[in-house]
Amino acid sequence: VTLAADNLAATVMDRAECLAACTEEPGRLTRRFATPALGQAGGLVLKWMTQAGMQGRRDAIGNVIGRWEPPGRAPAQTLLLGSHLDTVRDAGRYDGALGVLIALACVEHVRGDGVDLPFAIEVLGFADEEGVRYGTAYLGSGALAGGLAPSVLARRDADGISMADAIAAVGGAPDELAAARRDGADLLGYLEVHIEQGPVLEAADRAVGVVTGIAGQTRAEVIIDGVAGHAGTVPMALRHDALAAAAEVIGAIEARARAAEGLVATVGELAVEPGASNVIPGRARFSVDVRHLDDAAREAAVADLGGRVGAIGRARGCRATWEEVQSTPAVICAPELTAELEAVVADVAVDVVRLPSGAGHDAAMMARLTDVAMLFVRCAGGISHHPTESVSEGDVAVAIDVTRGFVARMAQRR
Numbered sequence: 001v002t003l004a005a006d007n008l009a010a011t012v013m014d015r016a017e018c019l020a021a022c023t024e025e026p027g028r029l030t031r032r033f034a035t036p037a038l039g040q041a042g043g044l045v046l047k048w049m050t051q052a053g054m055q056g057r058r059d060a061i062g063n064v065i066g067r068w069e070p071p072g073r074a075p076a077q078t079l080l081l082g083s084h085l086d087t088v089r090d091a092g093r094y095d096g097a098l099g100v101l102i103a104l105a106c107v108e109h110v111r112g113d114g115v116d117l118p119f120a121i122e123v124l125g126f127a128d129e130e131g132v133r134y135g136t137a138y139l140g141s142g143a144l145a146g147g148l149a150p151s152v153l154a155r156r157d158a159d160g161i162s163m164a165d166a167i168a169a170v171g172g173a174p175d176e177l178a179a180a181r182r183d184g185a186d187l188l189g190y191l192e193v194h195i196e197q198g199p200v201l202e203a204a205d206r207a208v209g210v211v212t213g214i215a216g217q218t219r220a221e222v223i224i225d226g227v228a229g230h231a232g233t234v235p236m237a238l239r240h241d242a243l244a245a246a247a248e249v250i251g252a253i254e255a256r257a258r259a260a261e262g263l264v265a266t267v268g269e270l271a272v273e274p275g276a277s278n279v280i281p282g283r284a285r286f287s288v289d290v291r292h293l294d295d296a297a298r299e300a301a302v303a304d305l306g307g308r309v310g311a312i313g314r315a316r317g318c319r320a321t322w323e324e325v326q327s328t329p330a331v332i333c334a335p336e337l338t339a340e341l342e343a344v345v346a347d348v349a350v351d352v353v354r355l356p357s358g359a360g361h362d363a364a365m366m367a368r369l370t371d372v373a374m375l376f377v378r379c380a381g382g383i384s385h386h387p388t389e390s391v392s393e394g395d396v397a398v399a400i401d402v403t404r405g406f407v408a409r410m411a412q413r414r
């Protein structure tokens with residue numbers, strides 16, 4: 001790790017504290033889309049951008065965008081770096097913000113080195129990735145990448161405030177969202193640094209890892225209808241217990257995922273009716289979340305599981321249905337950019353850990369606009385979306401050096 005990166009990492013940690021103070025709720029960090037707290041965080045980032053010699057602005061939806069051009073040049077091409085500035089409720093301070101702050105530190109690093117880059121760098125702080133307020137993720141990167149349907153503006157939050165009104169209330173321009181769309185012609189690509197939000201890098205004892213892609217996801221709902229009855233009077237052989245059938249299905253889901261490399265499947269929500277200790281359950285309803293980097297592998301698993309649900313239901317005299325709620329394809333990181341990133345990681349952090357992202361990120365939306373690559377930073381215990389989310393300053397320094405090295409390689413490549 002370079003001395004410059006060490007110093008910049010300390011700055012990133014300080015700035016993460018400053019951003020964490022921008023919150024809607026005293027005592028805990030909540031920074032949703034189009035709130036004064038998000039506006040305040042964006043204001044700090046704009047201030048730091050200006051100090052770093054960048055031209056900063058907000059676009060129509062509230063994304064913060066800073067452009068740095070090497071002195072005396074008007075480069076025809078641009079490299080994008082960034083992540084999101086919004087958070088979940090009672091969030092940690094690094095999910096999203098870290099990627100914006102490391103992008104900013106990278107520009108400061110490049111500027112301090114006095115290198116003559118053949119392209120401009122734009123640092124992006126997206127206004128919404130988590131989708132907490134309006135139930136729609138990627139509003140910020142969606143506006144930039146042209147993946148936002150105008151109909152979302154009519155959505156209302158829990159307080160009945162329309163998205164259009166919310167955007168206008170913080171100084172945005174809901175009627176001009178189309179203008180926030182970035183032309184992709186000059187773009188070299190988009191690199192996003194993000195905390196891993198999982199335990200893989202910690203287990204591998206590595207500061208950073210290169211992301212291969214963002215997993216595709218299927219969400220389904222399973223409903224099993226059996227026959228409710230008295231817990232004391234109905235003999236076991238004559239029961240059609242909906243929850244016992246659900247338990248068998250859930251076991252089958254877990255076994256299917258364990259048997260396939262890279263597949264993850266989760267039942268995270270379960271409701272039982274009537275829900276009394278002395279009544280045989282008549283109905284069980286639960287969610288299924290299936291993810292894999294390979295769409296074909298995910299679809300094969302989903303088809304298998306749908307079939308198992310029906311078979312287990314029939315064998316138990318229950319009616320069981322599998323209904324797909326949503327399906328999102330995987331996004332594979334661009335091979336060329338990812339190869340550059342791997343080469344830098346090999347230089348800075350010795351050996352390269354490659355891993356898929358099971359969580360969604362702005363990079364998935366940005367892939368509509370340009371080539372994307374992602375770098376994960378180790379986080380303690382794999383914990384995220386929680387106040388105890390944490391990264392080490394040393395790992396942040398490694399991530400800054402990798403980002404800086406990535407910029408240098410992109411400059412050589414041209």
Ligand SMILES: [Zn+2]
Binds near residue numbers: 084095096129194
């Ligand atoms: Zn995030």
